[in-house]
Amino acid sequence: MAHQVTIKDIARHLKVSVATVSRALRDMPDIKPETRQAVLDLAKEWDYQPNVLATSLVKSRTKTLGVIVPDLGYHFFASVVKGIEAEAIARGYSVLLSQTGESYERELISLQSLSRGQVEGFIISLSQETSNYEHLKRLQRRGIPMVFFDRDTPDLDVSKVMVDNVGAAYEATMHLVKNQCKRIALLAGPKNVSVSNLRLEGYLKALQDAGFGIDESLIIHGEYSLEKAIESTNHLVRLSEPPDGLVVVSDRLAVGSIKAFKQNNIRVPEDIALVSFNDEPICTLVTPAISSVAQPTLDIGRTATSLLIDQIENPKENTSQVKVLKTELMIRESSRRNLVSGKID
């Protein structure tokens, strides 16, 4: 690789000191205009690029944030990252992005490698595998600030940006109640997944407030797979008293449910109304379009970034805090019962 131009090269060529070049390049006062111009001209001609490693080293500041997410293939994370980047750029920071592929080991490695002087703080969403938090506590002990979002652990006292999952599920369930559903089922995730459990909680609370009894047979836990969703939905359909409303904890599962309903010649929303979570692009692509709870992804990213930068710039005043953001229920065909007169599909 060709030698990159340094201030030393410029200084030598112009017969001035590197200090002068450094000052001229950064428009500092007390530099003779002609000198500055000569430096700038040569810098341009030679396409000089300052070495940020050197600058960061001397300033002990990188103005860079580390972002660790499980998988950018999930629309949710890709979208949150956009929010992070927007806010970071606005405040003069760069971001280093790393995905763990839901692997604890890669989470460990990413965190460790970026914490060797490259970033001033982290925005983290934990991998599914992570159940040991020592690596995070070590970072904390070293005084490196971090902010969590979405995937969380109560083991750590750090800033967090979450979403009101209980409230969101409550709203989604109530929406079905208002749409004349009398027996509302829930397709939940695995029993140990906290987000799914929070949504279960909101669902139960809504049923209670609606004066509905709770029928355990209408609550089904399962893996996050299309196949499992189809299977669970088929099970619900075959109950002696099948549901007329369904809350599904994620869009991908909801797609499976809709497939299953079609196979069973059950109409959505006429025979059963459906609401799910995340508002991924797929919701508007399938037929019927799926009603879904939108997460404020951009805002999650911006808020997390803002919290982190505040902590970096004012460690004393900014202790760990938890922000809970509002969701928004996007109502579409799959649950719009009273407005649907004829069948389109």
Added chain:
Amino acid sequence: MAHQVTIKDIARHLKVSVATVSRALRDMPDIKPETRQAVLDLAKEWDYQPNVLATSLVKSRTKTLGVIVPDLGYHFFASVVKGIEAEAIARGYSVLLSQTGESYERELISLQSLSRGQVEGFIISLSQETSNYEHLKRLQRRGIPMVFFDRDTPDLDVSKVMVDNVGAAYEATMHLVKNQCKRIALLAGPKNVSVSNLRLEGYLKALQDAGFGIDESLIIHGEYSLEKAIESTNHLVRLSEPPDGLVVVSDRLAVGSIKAFKQNNIRVPEDIALVSFNDEPICTLVTPAISSVAQPTLDIGRTATSLLIDQIENPKENTSQVKVLKTELMIRESSRRNLVSGKID
């Protein structure tokens, strides 16, 4: 932020020189075992992390690759990045990931900022807006190696990893021919998009080889939007001689076509068989499942990375070269005509 532990701290505490600490930490020969052990013990106790900025600076090597993609929200890019990361890790490199959001300006900024000493080379897929290549030529002049994939420009003599789009479209079209389609339409992208044009070329070639005439009215160009796809499909449906086969240049457009067919009570694949490109997850989620040309995303990532690292490590022997990878047609319900006996949907 708390002061991070340095080798100086360790040296002072152990009353040895920093050189000795540095050597002990890296398991160099000629260090007294007791000295080494003392250093390692203290480093562990204090959770010492070497500052990579300093190391990179003195070694003039970062062992880091810059990856610039338009949008990680596209499944294609997210997946290629996984391939890049896998290969990079395997060869002892890190990657710095940056998305441009299809903005020329952000492409410029990312490239510039990472090229200030942070990375040793780039893997790039150009933003849609980019039509001026000066920023890339500047990098080239500075001797920074780069490899392109997917989004390309003939203006630059660099290594590229592409996919055989002509061949893929040929295969997709021929697949419809074999499935008894007699009038095959093409839903293409905007006229200036090279990938779309290559697919058009393959489509035309296949029609020719199949002995079909070319009917310009069956070829429709348009924006990459769901609405536009629906509109174009409606137009095709209303032709006096409507098509019985359809090649669509992208899955998202194909979803629009299927919506339009449903609205017109046209059965897929019975009345019209459909094939599209990219094999995004949506293909298996919609009904009917969409036949689609899969790109070897992981392999694209691995190959690009491998080319880049070779160039970094052996600039002389590794001049720019173009690799063309094979695609794979995934056949699903939307085009499986002769196997479908009854209608399911």
Added chain:
DNA sequence: CTGAAAGCGCTTACAG
């Protein structure tokens, strides 16, 4: 086996 010294590319008091 260990240390002093120079240096990676830059910034910043301190003098003049």
Added chain:
DNA sequence: CTGAAAGCGCTTACAG
């Protein structure tokens, strides 16, 4: 207005 010097945290010949 400019330069010499020290230093950011590390590595590496060179001596001993």
